[in-house]
Amino acid sequence: MNRLQQISADVEIRPFEERDYEAVVAVSNAVFPDRPWTEDELRYEDTHLDSNKYALERHVAVDRQAGGTCGYGEIRHLPWNFHPRKFGMTIRVSPELWGRGIGARLWDRLLQSLEARGALAVRTLVKEDRAHAMQFVRTRGFTEVMRTWDSHLDVASCDLSRFQEDVAQAKAAGVAIVTLRDELVNDPSCLPHVHALEMELGADVPNPDPFTPVDLQQWRQHTVDAPWFIPDAYFIAAIEGQYAGVSTLWRPQIGAWLQQGLTGVKRGYRGRGIATALKVRTVEYARTHGYAQIKTENEIHNAPMIAINDRFGFQRQPVWITFLKELAG
Template sequence: MKVHIRDASRADYPEIARIFSAVMPQRPLTAETLEHHLQILLDHPLRPHLREWLAEVDGEAVGQAMVFQSPSMFHPDRYHVELMVMPTHAQRGVGTRLAQEVEAHLHLRGAREVLAGAYEDQPHAVAFAQRHGLKEAMRVFDNVLDLGSFDFSAWDTQAQLPAGVRAMTLGELTREQGDDAAMRAYHSAFSEARLDVPRSGEATELTLDDFQKRAQSPNFFPDGVLLAVTDAGEVVALSELWRSPTGPQRLDIGLTGTRRAWRRQGLALALKLEAMRQAASAGVRELWTGNATTNAPMLALNTRLGFRPRPAYIEFHWGNV
């Protein structure tokens, strides 16, 4: 089998998204979403690096690799790698050829730290990462809730916000405050809450411009963003739902968090329950979320709510900056 490796371009995004979705059906990707994410990266003032390859056999795209720097956790010597091979061509040398291109490129770039990942139920992918010198850094469970069997009545007494705070969707807050003010209030709370999300490196500042571009994603769902808003108009907690490429019966949970001064008052739980209630009313059957194994409070909350873990995504790590 002859494998041809070439540089990938925007025209290849449908093929890259197809490969990504076949390898990781838990996290399906569309060409439109991929283009949106990569355009944010390319437009970012930090000028993060991006390089893409496609592996072809007899003219068919069967694998892809990407080296990039994440604006959300940026360091000039830290690189993220995504390398995926279609299940039909796995363990046939395609990944090895792509890895050779990636490793040569990282060497030229002088990379001092590399992050990559694979699901634990894909042992060949895990072994591949380990053979290339990467070690496990953290695990993130996919947690899934069956909304069809959820008993909301059992949680009525725990879905209350404190006095002076009301639950609003981002759409409602926008209609009340206007686009700019609502987005600034949402961004301010999000920026504080995200600092406590477990990650492999220090978080980079998320500017308002970056945040507004994030909200332009094809999967962004303004009426799925639940906010706890004070009488003064300050957002003090949030729980996000995002559309899924799998269809209208699934939504993905983004960030759920609370400003530090407002914690331990049940705000995150109340918002998550309200988001779940609205999703169920709209006919959504499943909610998916990712929880790092080190995030004990959120894992405990989701377990109480009835989320059940699926195989974990393992983040691998090499080097240090």
């Protein structure tokens, strides 16, 4: 047995348990330190996934000698692109142990589960600058289906005076920009209408699979009830009492940055400067509240949204590539 085989043999792959949350988050943050998250955030996501409809299966890799968790892998249904026999996949291994066969062991275990579930396809995200991960998926029969820019905005350097004309255009078109906090105060029954807006806009977001709307409860759990929700940074464009567009920011529990959520405008209201006016409000919020950076992602062919982000000064990072593997089912 060579050294790599010995290292792989010293690793146990077992089902995820409650005690593993802290270690799994530590591995994820070591792999992607620019996208840190917390044990509380992962727990929230797990406990608010509708287990009656959506599957989530996670396994951890444990070093038998050291006794620590050195990686994890999971498959899950994707609520916004739901198909009962299609899954998303994540595999993460502690960086100091890359190239030692641990990811391969996790993949083998996940593949067993996919086959047992009669899966038709599985997809995963890989950062383009991670050559080892690119090779890992390609040698296992995954093919590229989509590319998504990861972009970062330095809030302090963004010159908002450049967008006065866009804001004026939206205002002249009768657009009022309000926060979800304002709407909840004025009309506590507004959430079904906000949910309907997001579901309509979600269908226009580029994706490898068809968009599948989620119900009001699932949407609430992902937005207004979630720990990352900011009621004063959920901006809605309204025209004569009708919701026309939205732009949101989420607050991670670690770091002086904000995550850009959905930005979109209904088709009938486009071309009036609404998306830009909404984005101006997000940058104003970040600046007022002392956040240094806004991070966002956009599919590379989503030209209108990318053009807006370029105007604001978002700087493109290495792309996320969506890889898909079709299975026999």
